[in-house]
Amino acid sequence: MHQHAEYGDQYIDGAWRPSRDDAGSITVLNPATERVLATVPAGGAADVDAAVAAARRAAGSWAATTREDRLTLLARLRDGIAAAQEEITATVVAELGAPVGFAAAVHAGLPLAVATSYLALLAEHPFEERIGNSVVLAEPAGVVAAITPWNYPLHQIVAKVVPALAAGCPAVLKPAEDTPLVARLFARLVHEAGFPAGVFNLVTGTGAVAGAALAAHPGVDVVSFTGSTTVGRQVAETAGRGLKRVALELGGKSANVVLPGADLARAVNVNVANVFANSGQTCSAWTRLLVHQDQYEEAVATAAKAAAKYVPGDPSDPQTRIGPLVNAKQLTRVRGYIEGALAEGARLVVGGAEPVPGLPTGFYVHPTVLADVAPDMAVAQEEVFGPVLVVLPYRDEDHAAELANGTEYGLAGGVWAADTDTAAAFARRLDTGQVDLNGGRFNPLAPFGGYKSSGLGRELGRHGLEEFLQYKSLQY
Numbered sequence: 156m157h158q159h160a161e162y163g164d165q166y167i168d169g170a171w172r173p174s175r176d177d178a179g180s181i182t183v184l185n186p187a188t189e190r191v192l193a194t195v196p197a198g199g200a201a202d203v204d205a206a207v208a209a210a211r212r213a214a215g216s217w218a219a220t221t222r223e224d225r226l227t228l229l230a231r232l233r234d235g236i237a238a239a240q241e242e243i244t245a246t247v248v249a250e251l252g253a254p255v256g257f258a259a260a261v262h263a264g265l266p267l268a269v270a271t272s273y274l275a276l277l278a279e280h281p282f283e284e285r286i287g288n289s290v291v292l293a294e295p296a297g298v299v300a301a302i303t304p305w306n307y308p309l310h311q312i313v314a315k316v317v318p319a320l321a322a323g324c325p326a327v328l329k330p331a332e333d334t335p336l337v338a339r340l341f342a343r344l345v346h347e348a349g350f351p352a353g354v355f356n357l358v359t360g361t362g363a364v365a366g367a368a369l370a371a372h373p374g375v376d377v378v379s380f381t382g383s384t385t386v387g388r389q390v391a392e393t394a395g396r397g398l399k400r401v402a403l404e405l406g407g408k409s410a411n412v413v414l415p416g417a418d419l420a421r422a423v424n425v426n427v428a429n430v431f432a433n434s435g436q437t438c439s440a441w442t443r444l445l446v447h448q449d450q451y452e453e454a455v456a457t458a459a460k461a462a463a464k465y466v467p468g469d470p471s472d473p474q475t476r477i478g479p480l481v482n483a484k485q486l487t488r489v490r491g492y493i494e495g496a497l498a499e500g501a502r503l504v505v506g507g508a509e510p511v512p513g514l515p516t517g518f519y520v521h522p523t524v525l526a527d528v529a530p531d532m533a534v535a536q537e538e539v540f541g542p543v544l545v546v547l548p549y550r551d552e553d554h555a556a557e558l559a560n561g562t563e564y565g566l567a568g569g570v571w572a573a574d575t576d577t578a579a580a581f582a583r584r585l586d587t588g589q590v591d592l593n594g595g596r597f598n599p600l601a602p603f604g605g606y607k608s609s610g611l612g613r614e615l616g617r618h619g620l621e622e623f624l625q626y627k628s629l630q631y
C-alpha cells in the first residue's frame with residue numbers, strides 16, 4: 156500500500172502542537188497521480204484562537220525589536236529558503252502539479268527573490284519622517300491574518316508574511332487546502348531561523364471554517380487575503396464590521412493588446428507562454444489576446460502553432476511544459492468554460508474539453524485557444540483559471556481600450572507596439588494595476604495589485620511593506 160504522512164499538528168506559539176479542533180483532516184492529493192500525499196489537520200476556531208492569542212502575546216515585544224534584530228532573523232529565513240530550494244520545488248511539484256522546471260524557477264525561486272528584496276527594503280525604509288513641524292512614525296499595524304491560495308503557494312505566503320514580520324507585525328497564516336505542505340515547510344524554516352514564539356503561526360484548515368474564523372477574529376488587526384473575488388468580498392465585509400485593515404489580491408481577466416506595428420509573432424508567442432504557465436492558474440495571466448482585425452487570422456494561426464508546443468504530461472519530467480490542474484473541481488470548471496464557449500459559437504483553434512489521450516489519471520486538460528469569441532461571452536469576461544486563451548479582434552485603438560477595460564477585473568496586462576512610448580501611452584488608458592510593455596519582465600519590487608474587482612491594496616516592494624504599517628504624527 157502507498158504510504159502517506161499523517162500530520163496532526165499546527166505550528167502555534169513557537170512549536171508544533173496537536174490540533175485543538177476535532178474537525179477531522181484535509182487530504183492532500185498529488186494532482187498528476189491522484190495519490191494521497193498527506194493529511195493535515197482541519198483546524199477550526201480553537202486552533203485559530205490559540206494562534207491569534209500567541210500572536211497578540213508576541214506583538215508588543217516584536218514591535219519593539221530594532222530594525223537590525225528583524226534583519227538578522229529575516230536574513231536567516233531567507234538563507235533557509237535558499238537552502239531548501241530543492242525541497243520546495245519537490246513539494247510544489249507534488250501538491251500543485253507544477254512542472255519541475257517552472258517550479259524550481261518560479262515556485263521556489265520567486266519567494267527567494269521576494270524574501271531577499273525585503274532585506275534591502277527593511278534596511279533602508281524610513282520608519283521616521285519629518286513633515287513640517289511633525290515627526291511621522293511608521294509603526295507596526297498589529298496582528299496580521301494571512302489567507303493564501305494554492306496557485307503560487309509559497310510566493311503568496313512570503314509576499315504577505317515576510318513584509319508583515321519586517322514591519323514588526325506577528326502573523327497567523329491560513330494556507331489553501333490544496334497546498335498545505337509547502338506552508339508547513341515554510342513554518343519549519345521560520346522555526347529554524349529562530350523567530351520568537353508567537354511571531355509566526357500556522358493553522359491549516361478549510362476556508363469556510365478556519366479562514367472565516369481567522370478573518371473575523373477580534374484579535375486580528377490586518378487581514379491580507381489572496382484568492383477569489385467572491386471570497387474576497389466576504390472577507391472585506393467581515394473585516395469592515397471589525398474595522399480591520401484589509402488587503403485583497405483577487406482575480407483577473409487581463410488583456411494583452413497588440414497594436415499595429417508591433418512584433419506580432421513575438422507578442423503572440425509570449426502571450427501563449429504566459430497563459431499556459433502554471434496550467435493557466437495565474438491570477439495575472441493574459442487570458443485575452445486583443446489584435447487588430449486585419450491581423451486576426453495571422454494571430455490565431457500563430458497562437459495555434461505556439462500552443463502545439465504545450466503537451467500535457469508528468470510534471471516531474473523536466474521535459475514537461477504543462478502539468479495537470481490542481482484538482483478535480485478545477486478540471487470540471489475549466490472544461491465547463493470551454494464547452495460553454497463552443498456552445499455559444501466560439502471557434503476551437505486548438506485544445507478542447509475532451510480527456511487528454513494517454514493520461515487517464517490526473518487532472519489534465521488540453522491547452523486551448525478559442526477564436527470568434529464575443530466580448531460578452533463568459534469565457535471572455537470571467538476568470539477561467541486554466542490554460543484557455545481567447546483571441547479577440549479590435550477595430551481601432553479606442554475599441555481596443557474599450558475591450559481591454561471591458562471586464563470587472565483589472566489586475567495585469569500587456570501592450571505591444573512599434574516602440575515603448577507608443578505602448579506606454581496606450582497603457583495609461585488601461586484600468587489595471589500592472590502593464591508589461593513589449594514583454595517587460597516581472598519586477599518583484601513594483602507594487603502588485605488590482606484595480607476594480609481585482610482587489611484593494613498592493614503587495615511586493617515598498618508598497619507591500621506599507622500595508623503593514625500605521626502612522627503616528629508627533630508635533631513639536
Ligand code: NAD
Binds near residue numbers: 306
Ligand atoms: P479561494 O478564494 O477559494 O481561496 C483562497 C483562500 O481563502 C484559501 O486559503 C481558502 O481556504 C480561503 N477561504 C475560502 N473561503 C473563505 C472564507 N469564507 N473566509 C476566509 N477564507 C476563506 O480561491 P482559490 O480557489 O484558492 O484561488 C484561486 C483564486 O485566487 C483565483 O480567483 C485567483 O485569481 C485568485 N488569485 C489572486 C491573486 C492575486 O494576487 N491577485 C493571486 C493568486 C490567486
